[in-house]
Amino acid sequence: MLLSGGIRVVPSHHDNLGVLDRDPGFLALNPGFLDLAQPTSEPRPGRFKEFPYSSSQRPGPAVEPLVALWLEAVVRYQGETGIDLHDQRAVSFDSESSILHYIDAHKERFDHFRTAGHSRIRDAVTPVVAAFGHLCTIAGEGVGLAFGPSKVVFGAAAVEVRDELDSISDAFDTMAHHLRILRPVVERDVHQDDALREASIKLLAQILVVLGVIQKVRKQGRLVLWLRKLAKSKEVASALAELSRLASSHHETVTAVTLYTAKETMSILTESNAWNREEQAMTRACLACITRTAQDIHGMLCKSVNLTFDQHNANRGILERVQKELISYIERTDIQTESADIDQLCTWLQFPDCSDKMTALLDGREQSTGSWFLDGEDFTAFKERRAKSIWLHGKAGCGKSTMIAAAIQDLRVEAATSDAVSLTLTHLFDTTGASPRNLRAFLSSVLCQLAYNLPQCAAQLLELRQVASIGHSQITLETMRHTLDVMIRATRMHLFIVIDALDEADDPKTIVLFLKNLRTYDNVSLIVSSRFEVAFRRDLEALSDARIAMDEKRVTGDIRILLATYLAADGPLAEVRNKPLVSDKLSEGADGNFRWAVLQVRELVNVAGIPSEVLDRLERSPRTLASFYDKVLAGIYKAGAPVSVRRLLVWAVLAVTPLTTGEFAHLMSFDYSKRMPVYDASLDSSADYVVALAGSTFVTVRDDEVRVVHASVKDHLLNPPEDSLDLPATEYFHIDTNAAYASIAL
Numbered sequence: 001m002l003l004s005g006g007i008r009v010v011p012s013h014h015d016n017l018g019v020l021d022r023d024p025g026f027l028a029l030n031p032g033f034l035d036l037a038q039p040t041s042e043p044r045p046g047r048f049k050e051f052p053y054s055s056s057q058r059p060g061p062a063v064e065p066l067v068a069l070w071l072e073a074v075v076r077y078q079g080e081t082g083i084d085l086h087d088q089r090a091v092s093f094d095s096e097s098s099i100l101h102y103i104d105a106h107k108e109r110f111d112h113f114r115t116a117g118h119s120r121i122r123d124a125v126t127p128v129v130a131a132f133g134h135l136c137t138i139a140g141e142g143v144g145l146a147f148g149p150s151k152v153v154f155g156a157a158a159v160e161v162r163d164e165l166d167s168i169s170d171a172f173d174t175m176a177h178h179l180r181i182l183r184p185v186v187e188r189d190v191h192q193d194d195a196l197r198e199a200s201i202k203l204l205a206q207i208l209v210v211l212g213v214i215q216k217v218r219k220q221g222r223l224v225l226w227l228r229k230l231a232k233s234k235e236v237a238s239a240l241a242e243l244s245r246l247a248s249s250h251h252e253t254v255t256a257v258t259l260y261t262a263k264e265t266m267s268i269l270t271e272s273n274a275w276n277r278e279e280q281a282m283t284r285a286c287l288a289c290i291t292r293t294a295q296d297i298h299g300m301l302c303k304s305v306n307l308t309f310d311q312h313n314a315n316r317g318i319l320e321r322v323q324k325e326l327i328s329y330i331e332r333t334d335i336q337t338e339s340a341d342i343d344q345l346c347t348w349l350q351f352p353d354c355s356d357k358m359t360a361l362l363d364g365r366e367q368s369t370g371s372w373f374l375d376g377e378d379f380t381a382f383k384e385r386r387a388k389s390i391w392l393h394g395k396a397g398c399g400k401s402t403m404i405a406a407a408i409q410d411l412r413v414e415a416a417t418s419d420a421v422s423l424t425l426t427h428l429f430d431t432t433g434a435s436p437r438n439l440r441a442f443l444s445s446v447l448c449q450l451a452y453n454l455p456q457c458a459a460q461l462l463e464l465r466q467v468a469s470i471g472h473s474q475i476t477l478e479t480m481r482h483t484l485d486v487m488i489r490a491t492r493m494h495l496f497i498v499i500d501a502l503d504e505a506d507d508p509k510t511i512v513l514f515l516k517n518l519r520t521y522d523n524v525s526l527i528v529s530s531r532f533e534v535a536f537r538r539d540l541e542a543l544s545d546a547r548i549a550m551d552e553k554r555v556t557g558d559i560r561i562l563l564a565t566y567l568a569a570d571g572p573l574a575e576v577r578n579k580p581l582v583s584d585k586l587s588e589g590a591d592g593n594f595r596w597a598v599l600q601v602r603e604l605v606n607v608a609g610i611p612s613e614v615l616d617r618l619e620r621s622p623r624t625l626a627s628f629y630d631k632v633l634a635g636i637y638k639a640g641a642p643v644s645v646r647r648l649l650v651w652a653v654l655a656v657t658p659l660t661t662g663e664f665a666h667l668m669s670f671d672y673s674k675r676m677p678v679y680d681a682s683l684d685s686s687a688d689y690v691v692a693l694a695g696s697t698f699v700t701v702r703d704d705e706v707r708v709v710h711a712s713v714k715d716h717l718l719n720p721p722e723d724s725l726d727l728p729a730t731e732y733f734h735i736d737t738n739a740a741y742a743s744i745a746l
Contacts, residue, residue, distance in 0.1 A: 287326040292417045294322040302375050313561055316375065317368040323413045330416060342452055345461050348468075349475070351448040352435035354428035360702055361405035366565055369558040370403045374410055378546040382525060383414050385494065387545040389519055389526040394550030396712045397595035397625050399558065400529045401428070403550065404500040407527060411496050422494040425449045429504040432708040433658065437505045439514060443480040446497065450487055457487050481514070494523045502540075503530035504711065512539045519543060552592030559587045559597045566601050573601065575609035585618045595710060596625045599697065629716045630730050632697045637729035641693065644668065646733055648694040650740045653714055658705035661687040664694075 298319045301307060307315075346353075373379055373392070381387040394400050411424040427445040429437045451458040464483065468475055475483075488495065497518065502508055508530075516539075518524050528540065532549070541547060563583045566573045576582050582604070590597040600621055607613035622628040636645050651659060651667060659667075665687040670677040691701060698717075700709040708714050716724070717735050724730045 284326075284329060287329055288417045291322050291326045291413060294319050295413075295417065298375075309557070310564075312375075313368040313371060316371040320367055323409065326416055327409065327412055341462055342448075342458060345451050345458065345465065346448050348465050349444040349448055349461075349480075350436075350441075352427075352433075352441045352445050354426065354430060354433075354435075354445070356703055357401075357428055357430055357433065358405045358408065358426065361402045362409060365402045365406060366558070366562045369399070369561050370406050372554050372557065373403060373548065374406060376548075378548055379407065379410075382527070382546070383411065385525065387525075389528070389544045390546045390548060391540050391544035392527065392529040392548050392550065393532040393540075394555070395531060395593070396715065397593040397710070398550045398555050399594040400550060401500050402594075404428075404498060404527070404529050408498050411498070420494065421492065422496060423450075423453055424496045424498065426498045427500070429499070429501045431501070431504045431711045431714050438507050439510050440477055440480070442499070442505075442511060442514075443477070443484060447480065447484060447487075450484075454487075454491065454493075456490070460487065485517075488518075488521050488524060491523070494525070495521075496525050496527070498527045500529045501711065502528050503534045508534070509536045509539065512536055512543060516543055550592075555592040555594055556587050556590065559590050559594060562594075562597060563587060563601070572605045573608045576604070576614060577611050578614075582614065582618065589621060589623065591624075593625050595712060596628060599625075599628055602696075625712055626716060626721050626724055629697070629713070630720075630724050630727055632695065633733050634727065634729040636695065637732060642729075642732060645694060647672075648690070649698060649717060649733065650735055650743070652694065652699050652706055652708050653717055653735060654737065654740055658707050660704050661691060661701055661706060664706040665690040 298315055301315050302312065345351075378387065378390060382390055392400060392403060408424055408426050411422075415422045415424065425446050426449075427442050429441075431437070435441055447457075447461060451461050460483065464475060464479070499511075499515070502511065505511055515526060515528065519526060526543070528544070530540065534540070560583065563586055565571055567576060567579045567583060568574065573579075573582070586597055586600055589600070603617055603621070604614055607617065622631050636642055648664070648667060651664070665685050668685040668690055669679060669681070669683045671680050671683070691699065691706060694706075696709070698709060698713050699706055701707075717733060718737065720730050720734055725734065
């Protein structure tokens, strides 16, 4: 017999005939039941078996498909619980009121739930009753059902569950949620839509199966412990809440996947293996299941032509919150911990760890931005391995690195929720950090990540290190390349390799040639980001299956999402009166430069409640990112502290390794009026004040290290546009590297 999703249930011949023994009138009400009850040559292991769902497997004309499905659900229910549902036939369940009366009549059976308990079970059951009223009409008592859906469910609810009642109520709440999604469309379309009608009954059958499992494990004493453990998981609770919001945001579209949603969510309860796992693994499995469901719902919602831009972004935001719960939990409970061997390998290979930068990018990203890429056909094809490589390009400040960070997050979620085994390897050519930006750094990054995730790769590198350590020799570039080739050929995992800011590398053409070699492997896919105007553009075009531009139109859409958040009732610009004007001015003025928009918003925060100032700043706002930097530098120049700020910026831009906040503040503790700087303890300064003096437009603090806030800042200070150099302030702050290195060496 087939349940939803093509799951075959193999009941025993004895169980089926037991129904007839207990109820002689059952066969008269259900013609064709004996066809379903015939012995089968297949064993009855008591577990599900998967079969493709084809039309040839559906019940024949002699038995209505929905009736057969209902009978299968009932047989499964009775087989799992051992409860004779026919014993409840004497009670009438013709209306909602009669069902509620039935529950009230059994109030005395729930002694220790007289106050909160009785109220809670009634509250939990009431919405289910209401939804089942409509489903009963669909199924129709006239189609030959031995007993109505409501009767079965509330016969089970009336079973004396004592201490387990709370857990059972939680399960009812979950099922009620799915039925509420279905109800609005059921009332209108179900009689005209056979597919929807069948899906409705399948949903009902799935709920019966879940109820059967609940009763079975209740008897075995496992349900309470399992559900209570799960209930304590804030991650699961949060993810389920977000899933509910996603499912409710566009109910007509969701109706098409209601059955699938129910089945996947309910598998949290029906997956028997979960009961034998450790609590962390169980929670992780639940989060992965919820995330898969959310991804599938969002994917179907994306195909709806009725969705507005705001609805799509809202749905994408909900999905990302669910994904974030999963990734966060994985990071906190990852059993793969760094060993001393891995630490030694990373030191030996000079691993350029870019995880902090990626975390900062994700923290600064506005939720649901970039949905045009993340939900687009090119990235979908890439994740499904129908496309080998993507080149994402755009001008400075458009948000390429943030988009890459979001794509990496999405790929990690895909790996955590998919049956296909994959690993995402990342490298960022970061001009704001101190790591080398060459092929050796890239190879080191990829090799160390492989060693961390795959024990066999770690063993191979440890052996190489042992050989090299005889003369304390560093591994050669050629050996690194060969080792990576061997590792890729040896692993069965699919490797997604993501490279950000390739244009910032010291030897980009050499790296592109190496990427062409990586592209030849069947189990390697590549994403590369860079600016468009690069000398190696033709090489990147030849490397890529898809070339995606972060153009003005796309970035402007993301800027509008950012502005909507800032201008919201709880946003930093909530006090702005003419919100449409501000949104239009900034989104149009940005010219596709996300960083420009962010900086302009910050300028308005302190005057948001002063309309005249808001309008004035909008009118006087610089038109380009370079002119914005010029404006800020001019303000510092006029404020009377240009010498100190210039010194701080020189160190921030050119330091071989980022300075700690203490070291950065220590720069102000010297008397620079002498031929050689002289330390003066009386000049020791507060780190917070020194960082603030340099300005948040130019520097930021991450992990107690002072870094240039954005690659465009470094570009502007080292190579400003010619028209900017004509300005006194910009000319003064311009950093000549030769002279600057000489002053640092003093």
